[in-house]
Amino acid sequence: MKRSALLSLLLALVLAFGVFGLAGCAAEEPAEEPATEEPAGEEPAAELPAGVQEIADSGKLRVGVKADVPNFGLQDAATGEFEGMEIDLAYALAERMGLSRDDVVFEAVTAKTRGPLLDNGQLDVVIATFTIKPERLEQWNFTDPYYQDEVGLLVKKSAGIESLADLDGKVIGVAQGATSRDAVQVEADKLGIKVEFLEFATYPEINAALESGRVDAFSVDKSILSGYLTDDSVILPDGFSPQDYGVASKLGTDELRDFINEMLAEMQENGDMDELLAKWNLG
Amino acid sequence: MTELFERIGFLQQGPFSVPRWEALFANIDLLWQGALVTLLVASLGLALALALGTLFGVMSSSHWKIARGFSRAYVEFYQNTPLLIQVFMIFNALPILFTGMFIPVIAIGVLGVGMYHGAYIAEVVRAGIQSIGRGQLEAALSQGFGYIGAMRYIIIPQAMRVVLPPLTNQAVSLIKNTSVLAVIAGGDLMYAGDAFAGRFGHYGPTYIVVGLLYFVMCFPLARLARKLESRAKEA
Numbered sequence: 001m002k003r004s005a006l007l008s009l010l011l012a013l014v015l016a017f018g019v020f021g022l023a024g025c026a027a028e029e030p031a032e033e034p035a036t037e038e039p040a041g042e043e044p045a046a047e048l049p050a051g052v053q054e055i056a057d058s059g060k061l062r063v064g065v066k067a068d069v070p071n072f073g074l075q076d077a078a079t080g081e082f083e084g085m086e087i088d089l090a091y092a093l094a095e096r097m098g099l100s101r102d103d104v105v106f107e108a109v110t111a112k113t114r115g116p117l118l119d120n121g122q123l124d125v126v127i128a129t130f131t132i133k134p135e136r137l138e139q140w141n142f143t144d145p146y147y148q149d150e151v152g153l154l155v156k157k158s159a160g161i162e163s164l165a166d167l168d169g170k171v172i173g174v175a176q177g178a179t180s181r182d183a184v185q186v187e188a189d190k191l192g193i194k195v196e197f198l199e200f201a202t203y204p205e206i207n208a209a210l211e212s213g214r215v216d217a218f219s220v221d222k223s224i225l226s227g228y229l230t231d232d233s234v235i236l237p238d239g240f241s242p243q244d245y246g247v248a249s250k251l252g253t254d255e256l257r258d259f260i261n262e263m264l265a266e267m268q269e270n271g272d273m274d275e276l277l278a279k280w281n282l283g
Numbered sequence: 284m285t286e287l288f289e290r291i292g293f294l295q296q297g298p299f300s301v302p303r304w305e306a307l308f309a310n311i312d313l314l315w316q317g318a319l320v321t322l323l324v325a326s327l328g329l330a331l332a333l334a335l336g337t338l339f340g341v342m343s344s345s346h347w348k349i350a351r352g353f354s355r356a357y358v359e360f361y362q363n364t365p366l367l368i369q370v371f372m373i374f375n376a377l378p379i380l381f382t383g384m385f386i387p388v389i390a391i392g393v394l395g396v397g398m399y400h401g402a403y404i405a406e407v408v409r410a411g412i413q414s415i416g417r418g419q420l421e422a423a424l425s426q427g428f429g430y431i432g433a434m435r436y437i438i439i440p441q442a443m444r445v446v447l448p449p450l451t452n453q454a455v456s457l458i459k460n461t462s463v464l465a466v467i468a469g470g471d472l473m474y475a476g477d478a479f480a481g482r483f484g485h486y487g488p489t490y491i492v493v494g495l496l497y498f499v500m501c502f503p504l505a506r507l508a509r510k511l512e513s514r515a516k517e518a
Contacts (some may be wrong), residue, residue: 199474
C-alpha cells in the first residue's frame with residue numbers, strides 16, 4: 001500500500017517535470033535553429049535580412065491581433081474577417097516581405113495570451129495594442145511606437161462619477177496582463193484615494209461587469225474604451241500615463257524588429273501612417 | 284553545480300529562466316492567498332454539495348413522485364449545463380435581473396460548485412441506495428421505521444461503503460472546479476496565478492507552481508478514494 005502510494009507520487013512528479021522539461025526544450029529550440037537557409041534564388045529582387053527571409057520562405061506571416069477592439073483589431077462576427085488599423089499594418093508588413101494579403105494568418109490574442117504565443121513560436125509578431133514597457137523589453141522585442149494612447153476610465157452616466165477622485169472606495173475593472181492597473185494605482189495614490197481592482201481575461205467581460213454594476217469603472221486605453229462607449233456611459237476626461245503601442249516579436253529576432261522599424265519610419269514619412277489613422281478614426 | 288545550471292538552456296532564458304522563478308517566489312504570498320480562498324470555497328462548497336446530494340439522492344429513490352421529479356429536474360439541469368455559465372450568470376445576470384443583487388464572489392463560488400457537484404453526488408447517493416436490496420427497506424418499514432428513519436438507520440449506513448469512493452472523487456473534481464472563479468475575479472488560486480502571470484509576464488513558473496498547489500490539495504483525497512475503494516472491496 002505504502003509503496004504504491006510512493007510510486008504513484010514519484011510517477012506524477014516525473015510526469016510533471018517531463019512536461020516542464022519539454023516546455024523548456026521547446027522554448028530553447030528556435031535559438032539552435034540555423035538562422036540562414038538558402039532561399040534557392042526564388043526571389044531575386046527582394047533582399048531580405050535572414051530573420052525576415054525565414055518567415056517569407058515559410059509563405060505565411062502569423063500575426064497576433066485583438067479580436068475585440070474596434071478600430072484596432074476587430075473580428076467581424078458574421079464573416080470571421082479581421083479589420084482595423086493593426087490589421088492593415090499586418091498587411092503592409094506582409095507585402096513588404098513579398099507575401100500577399102492572403103498569406104497573413106491572424107490569431108486572436110488577449111493581454112494574457114500574446115506573450116506566451118510569441119515565446120512558444122506560434123506567432124511571428126503581435127500587433128495587438130501592446131504597450132511598450134521597460135519590464136516587457138526584457139521579455140520581448142518591441143519596435144518603435146506606431147500609436148500613442150493614454151489610460152482612461154469608462155463609467156455609467158447614472159453613477160454621477162466625474163473624475164477619478166470620485167472613485168474613492170470604488171471597484172475598477174481591468175484586463176489581466178494589461179498596464180492600466182498600475183497606471184490607475186499610481187494616480188489614485190497621488191490623489192490619496194483607495195480603489196479596488198478586479199481583473200478579467202477579456203474586455204467584453206469587463207464591460208459585462210460594468211453593465212451589471214459589478215465594477216464601477218472600466219479602465220483600459222482610451223482608444224479601446226471608445227469601442228465600448230454607449231448612450232448611457234461616458235469616458236472620464238482623466239487620462240494617465242501615455243502608452244506607446246509597438247509591434248512585438250520574440251527576443252532575439254532583431255532583424256525582424258529592424259525591418260518593421262524601417263517600414264514604420266517610411267510610413268510616417270510618406271504620410272501612409274496618417275492616412276491609416278484617419279481611415280480608422282484614430283487621428 | 285552552478286556550472287550545471289548554466290548549461291541548462293531553459294533556466295538561462297525564456298519563460299522558465301531563473302530570474303522569473305525568483306520573481307515568483309518573492310511574491311509567493313499572492314499565490315498563498317489565492318490557495319486559501321480556494322480551500323475556503325472548496326470546503327464550504329463540499330459541505331453544501333454533500334447536503335444537497337444526500338437530500339436529492341434520497342428524494343430520487345423515494346416513491347413520492349413529486350420528490351423524484353424535482354430531484355430529476357435538479358440533477359439534469361446542473362449536469363447538462365457548464366459550471367462556467369452558471370457562475371457567470373450568477374455574477375452578471377442576477378444583478379441586472381434583480382437590481383443590486385450582488386452576491387459576493389466567494390459565495391458565488393460556494394453556491395456554484397456546491398450546486399453543481401450536489402447534482403453529481405445526488406446520483407452517487409441514488410446509486411448507492413439502489414445497490415442495497417429492496418428487502419432491507421421493506422424489512423425496516425415492517426419493523427416500524429418510517430421512510431426517513433429507515434433511510435437514516437438502515438439504508439444509508441450500508442450504502443456509505445459503496446458511495447464513499449466515488450464521493451471522494453467528487454471532492455477532488457470539486458476542488459479543481461473552483462478554478463472557474465478566475466473568470467469572475469474570484470480571488471482564488473487560479474485567479475491569483477492568472478493575475479500574477481499576466482501582470483509581470485512570468486507565466487512559466489507561475490502556472491507550474493499553481494498546478495503543483497492544486498496537485499497537493501487533490502492528491503491526498505485521490506489516494507483516500509483508492510484506499511476506501513479497496514476497503515469496500517474487501518468488506
